[in-house]
Amino acid sequence: MEMRLRARVRAGDPEAFRELFDEHARSVYNHAFRLMGDWSAAEDAVSLTFLEAWRLRDRVDPDGGSLRxxxxxxTSNIARNLRRAARRHDGALARMPRGQAVPDFADELTSRIDDRARLARVRAALAALRAPEREVLALCVWAGLDYAEAAEALGVPVGTVRSRLSRARRKLGRLVAAGKLQPLPADREPQAGHGQEDGDRENAVRSAQEDTR
Known part of the structure; x- marks a missing residue:
């Protein structure tokens, strides 16, 4: 079924894109939210991801596994671009004369998230890493991709995924040992994508978390 879906996506079948959205929109949103820490920006990233997927549909190989x-x-590329735009926007605002203070509703919004402590730990861990390490950790640990799938997602060799994940593991391990960071939660996406190799995925998760316990 997934191979047929790939061919239909490549052909620009609108129904195939609806199926693609229904199956993967939640995973895309979760990944974007972890990278950016902002629910509104994550929603924008979902829309932009599927618009970009439509634009790039002719690059989809009709043969293969999950399109996740x-x-x-x-999504990783879009989140990177949105973060750059946000930094430019914040910089422009910082240069403007200060006006009347605007109430900050962030705490009110955050209070609606069921597990605030878990979210804070994830965001603190990701903030301690460089962008390439952050993306690999988010893909391999929380999105549940194996090394090969993460390499496909980022357009880098599998060895690069392994080395970035190893660097992330060492950094997080040092921060936990120094008492500056709590161990990471081990939660993943509600459903794993099709065609994943459980052994590789579990190795990736262990390599990112074994020194943070």
Missing amino acids: PWLLGI
């Missing part, structure tokens, strides 16, 4: 790694790779 491809979508998450697009």
Whole structure:
């Protein structure tokens, strides 16, 4: 079924894209939210991801497994661009004369998230890493991709995924040992994508978390 879906996506079948959205929109949103820490920006990233997927549909190989790694790779690029735009926007605001203070509703919104402590730990861990390490950790640990799928998502060799994940593991391990960071939660996406190799995925998760316990 997934191979047929790939061919239909490549052909620009609108119904195939609806199926793709229904199956992977939640995973795309979760990945974007972890990278950006902002629910509104994550919602924008979902829309932009599927618009970009439509634009790039002719690059889809009709043969292969799940399209989830491809979508998450697009999301990673979009999140990177949105963060750059946000930094430019914040910089422009900082240069403007200060006006009347505007109430901050962030705490009110955050209070609606069921597990605030878990979210804070995830965001603190990701903030301690460089962007390439952050993306690999988010893909391999929380999105549940194996090394090969993460490499496909990011357009890098498998060895690069392993080395980035190893660097992330060492950094997080040092922070936990120094008492500056709590161990990471081990939760993943509600459903794993099709065609994943459980052994590789579990190795990736262990390598990112074994020194943070």
